[in-house]
Amino acid sequence: MTEHPFLLYDPTVYAVRQHYEIVFFTQEPGAAWVLVEGRRYTDQMCGVVRSDTCSHHVCIPTEALDRAGGYTVCYALIPERHSYFPKTEQIFTAEYPFRALPDGEIHVYMLADTHSHVEEPVAVSRYFGEAPDLLILGGDNGNTASNPDSVLTMTKLASAITHGTIPVIYMRGNHDTRGAYAEHLPEYVGTDRGNTFFPFRLGRLWGVVLDAGEDKTDDHAEYGDIADYTAFREEQTEMLREIPQQGTGQERLTESGTPVRLALCHIPFQVIETPFPEVFDRWTAELNRIGIDLMLSGHCHRLDYVEAGTVTHGTVTPEFPVAIGSRIDRKDLSSYAGTALIIGQDSVTVRYTDMEMRVLDEHIVRLKR
Ligand SMILES: [Fe+2]
Incomplete structure (x- = not known):
């Protein structure tokens, strides 16, 4: 279902209100984010980047992803989430093209x-x-x-x-x-x-x-x-x-x-x-x-x-x-x-x-x- 070993499946780009919620599942818990035209959108809860989950949700304004035409899913293991100076391990990435709805048919x-x-x-x-x-x-x-x-x-x-x-x-x-x-x-x-x-x-x-x-x-x-x-x-x-x-x-x-x-x-x-x-x-x-x-x-x-x-x-x-x-x-x-x-x-x-x-x-x- 995906060629990227750190993912369970390719992501799903859900349309909600005027943003996209990109949902993806990692094999192991860890921190995740999505890059769009160099900007980092994290899977976060009230500003805290979530790392104790395999189910990741990243929100991106519709206009930003439509304009970019692609995105990069990023994921990092955090072996120990220390209160101070937590360290991430190697970052895994997966690139996806994205096709906005066409103007015509x-x-x-x-x-x-x-x-x-x-x-x-x-x-x-x-x-x-x-x-x-x-x-x-x-x-x-x-x-x-x-x-x-x-x-x-x-x-x-x-x-x-x-x-x-x-x-x-x-x-x-x-x-x-x-x-x-x-x-x-x-x-x-x-x-x-x-x-x-x-x-x-x-x-x-x-x-x-x-x-x-x-x-x-x-x-x-x-x-x-x-x-x-x-x-x-x-x-x-x-x-x-x-x-x-x-x-x-x-x-x-x-x-x-x-x-x-x-x-x-x-x-x-x-x-x-x-x-x-x-x-x-x-x-x-x-x-x-x-x-x-x-x-x-x-x-x-x-x-x-x-x-x-x-x-x-x-x-x-x-x-x-x-x-x-x-x-x-x-x-x-x-x-x-x-x-x-x-x-x-x-x-x-x-x-x-x-x-x-x-x-x-x-x-x-x-x-x-
Ligand atoms: Fe039914």
């Missing part, structure tokens, strides 16, 4: 509901031949979060597809919340200081990642009293209220074409019957106000496309289509299918594709102006 691939499978989803993601411009991990990528190997599925997929050279966006699925390692998930993926919901911006691509948590009430017997998503969902309502609507705010600064606004949420809450529709009504109302062009989801294990204006389980009708874009049959993994997006100047083409590179269905979304 943008190719995106989304893999959701991979449920710890890697080989078939990686094959499906080859739809564009080379790596896409952006990889979206759409949740339920591990089967459960019961052990490190399962939580590492996101890394395995991203490493095999991107080799650390393109951006990745991760949205958490409800299966990613289950098991002993669920609370450690932010050590394994890019998040907004531990939160699995955040806005993001990549070139003319804007959007928001939402996390619906589980699909039943917190007191459901299935969760055994260890689910608490009520306040968590309301925090996301507040976040949505702070996002400017289409055509206002910073996004007017884009010079590379019509802005594209995506909402990403593993559970397509508009089309799933839930016990808390009033929460999702608020989310849908905010997404309508923001001017979302397209929402991407998984969860249902089937391919579906809900047109804008379709009446749903809530009382607020979404003014944007919802692409439910993953198909998995655990008895026949060769039938796995994901979603390709071709983002043009005025439209987004949504294509559901399989391992044979066949287009199973296609929809065109006209961008709002």
Whole structure:
């Protein structure tokens, strides 16, 4: 998965808000940093460079890495972290090229509901031949979060597809919340200081990642009293209220074409019957106000496309289509299918594709102006 012996896998460059969080795992604990155009960005906690971990996170402003077109991962063993005059051993380095989102046509691939499978989803993601411009991990990528190997599925997929050279966006699925390692998930993926919901911006691509948590009430017997998503969902309502609507705010600064606004949420809450529709009504109302062009989801294990204006389980009708874009049959993994997006100047083409590179269905979304 990597040619660099001090790393477990090639890094993953997660897009979060207006920075990249580069996540990589070293074979042994030690200090780590990333060099971009000669500037050193460390894996640090409140100014203290972390050395007692194999899981490293380094944040770099989007503009800095986009401009540089590459970065160097650096790692040093610290045999004894003395309070005074600690010494590092030999420094290991690994260089990676990096490709920012293009100004013209943008190719995106989304893999959701991979449920710890890697080989078939990686094959499906080859739809564009080379790596896409952006990889979206759409949740339920591990089967459960019961052990490190399962939580590492996101890394395995991203490493095999991107080799650390393109951006990745991760949205958490409800299966990613289950098991002993669920609370450690932010050590394994890019998040907004531990939160699995955040806005993001990549070139003319804007959007928001939402996390619906589980699909039943917190007191459901299935969760055994260890689910608490009520306040968590309301925090996301507040976040949505702070996002400017289409055509206002910073996004007017884009010079590379019509802005594209995506909402990403593993559970397509508009089309799933839930016990808390009033929460999702608020989310849908905010997404309508923001001017979302397209929402991407998984969860249902089937391919579906809900047109804008379709009446749903809530009382607020979404003014944007919802692409439910993953198909998995655990008895026949060769039938796995994901979603390709071709983002043009005025439209987004949504294509559901399989391992044979066949287009199973296609929809065109006209961008709002
Ligand atoms: Fe799933």
